Amino acid sequence: MLERPPRERIHDFEEVDPGLSQEEAVAEAMRCLQCKKPSCVAGCPVSVAIPSFVSAVASWDFAGAAAIIKEENMLPAICGRVCPQESQCEGACILGVKDLPVKVGALERFVADWERAQGFVPPARSQSTGCRVAVVGSGPAGLCGAAELARRGHTVILYESLHAPGGVLLYGIPSFRLPKDIVQAEVAQIEALGVEIRTNHLVGRSVTLEDLFAFDAVLLATGAGLPYFIGIPGEQLAGVYSANEFLTRVNLMRADRFPAYDTPIRRGSRVVVAGGGNVAMDAARVAVRLGASVTLVYRRNEEDLPARRAEVVRAKEEGVNFEFCAAPVRILGESEVTGVTCVRMVVCAQDGNMRPVPSPVEGSSFTLDADLFIGAIGQGPNPLLIREIPGIARGEVGNVEVDPDGRTSVSRLFAAGDVATGAATVILAMGGAKKAALAIDQMLIRSGSV
Numbered sequence: 001m002l003e004r005p006p007r008e009r010i011h012d013f014e015e016v017d018p019g020l021s022q023e024e025a026v027a028e029a030m031r032c033l034q035c036k037k038p039s040c041v042a043g044c045p046v047s048v049a050i051p052s053f054v055s056a057v058a059s060w061d062f063a064g065a066a067a068i069i070k071e072e073n074m075l076p077a078i079c080g081r082v083c084p085q086e087s088q089c090e091g092a093c094i095l096g097v098k099d100l101p102v103k104v105g106a107l108e109r110f111v112a113d114w115e116r117a118q119g120f121v122p123p124a125r126s127q128s129t130g131c132r133v134a135v136v137g138s139g140p141a142g143l144c145g146a147a148e149l150a151r152r153g154h155t156v157i158l159y160e161s162l163h164a165p166g167g168v169l170l171y172g173i174p175s176f177r178l179p180k181d182i183v184q185a186e187v188a189q190i191e192a193l194g195v196e197i198r199t200n201h202l203v204g205r206s207v208t209l210e211d212l213f214a215f216d217a218v219l220l221a222t223g224a225g226l227p228y229f230i231g232i233p234g235e236q237l238a239g240v241y242s243a244n245e246f247l248t249r250v251n252l253m254r255a256d257r258f259p260a261y262d263t264p265i266r267r268g269s270r271v272v273v274a275g276g277g278n279v280a281m282d283a284a285r286v287a288v289r290l291g292a293s294v295t296l297v298y299r300r301n302e303e304d305l306p307a308r309r310a311e312v313v314r315a316k317e318e319g320v321n322f323e324f325c326a327a328p329v330r331i332l333g334e335s336e337v338t339g340v341t342c343v344r345m346v347v348c349a350q351d352g353n354m355r356p357v358p359s360p361v362e363g364s365s366f367t368l369d370a371d372l373f374i375g376a377i378g379q380g381p382n383p384l385l386i387r388e389i390p391g392i393a394r395g396e397v398g399n400v401e402v403d404p405d406g407r408t409s410v411s412r413l414f415a416a417g418d419v420a421t422g423a424a425t426v427i428l429a430m431g432g433a434k435k436a437a438l439a440i441d442q443m444l445i446r447s448g449s450v
Contacts, residue, residue: 006317010288013175013256016314020103022060025110029058032102035094040104043092045431046079046144048072050089050104057107066115069108070123074147074190075140075430077116077182078169080109083427084308116185122192126153131444134159134215136203136385139167141417141429142221143190148437149219150193154444157215158195161202167223169426171248172279174286175256204385217412217440220400221433224418225382230274230375234331239266243275243283243376250286268292268372272340274328275376276300281311283374284320294320295368299327299345299358325358329365331373340368381419389413397422406436414440 003009003017020028032054040050049068056065069076085091085105093101115121131154135146138160146158164170166183191197201207212218227242229235241249250256255263267290273283276298287294296315298305302324305312316322325345332339344364347356381399386392393401393409399422400408400415408415416436417429 039092040089077112129153137221138165140426141433144430145433159201220415224423239337271372272370276305280376405439
């Protein structure tokens, strides 16, 4: 796909690429070998029938392709944009052994965008079961779980604490990667299945636990909203943000309309971002669009970056400076950030997960000028609701412990997404939610509630 030139796109929050044309989509779909044992399907966490929908695209049957995708995935326009296809479906494509894999993500995005332009057709819904299921959280896991449960005929009430549904999809991912109207359109499709979304409802406060457990089953999908901090001097200074706070503020305070809208968010002119994942790339690229000179500090080598390669390349193209094998050790300033002291790191060992373990080099400190510091070293499950549920078992990172089907230690309570796994990808959250929704459905059938 053609991408907008960096010198143009750094001045707005529009998408980097325009997507495939109809002719390009058909030509790409025709590259598919239609394998008898398609490894791409096994690589998809929600088990989309990839060869079938790609074949439909190749035959110019875009409506049929959309129907095939939505049998397993009600958020195709979102997944087509933000899923790490290179390590999932495309990574498993047999064509990728000697050539480029089929661009499954681009095709999924094309089909979803085409259907939205034509007017979507909601999937069939089973006859009402009379059962009521509560879903807490409207991020990817909550939306996916709610859709699956509604399609099976259950009455679904989805609670969202903020004023609009979407969770990380709406508040945490920049518009140049995932436009807000795309999220809103796919949420509308889920509402069309009969899911009732109640915003401004904080479960545990405005919705009591007694209210919650009055439902026949509950799916907890509250995500990973607890930011991690490095634990270095100066983190209390004005001008220090966690990445999820920075990105949420940008999305809530209309900074994505800057400079047309004079956002009240603190933008900074010299920004230091610490981290190497997709969230770090998002924060750095947003800061560039808000007019800053940005340096991203990562304590390992470039090849160790956990972010998607495409996002790293785009960040470099847009002017983000990278300091590899370096780590911040102090944020400077009396009341506000004036700089960041870093040290060089050497990588000479591996941890239990075979990841390089960096160690500081004595006498290697250096200082970066900065008036804004963004920590993007990860986040964990939001503990606000979890800690109020009696008897719920929790894991080492504060996650809710679940079995392979999403069952928790509490009767009739299931969990999926980042609240169960710790911070992960959108599509993995959806995969867990699908399993949990199926398990809830089976539990209600076995219990005689249906």
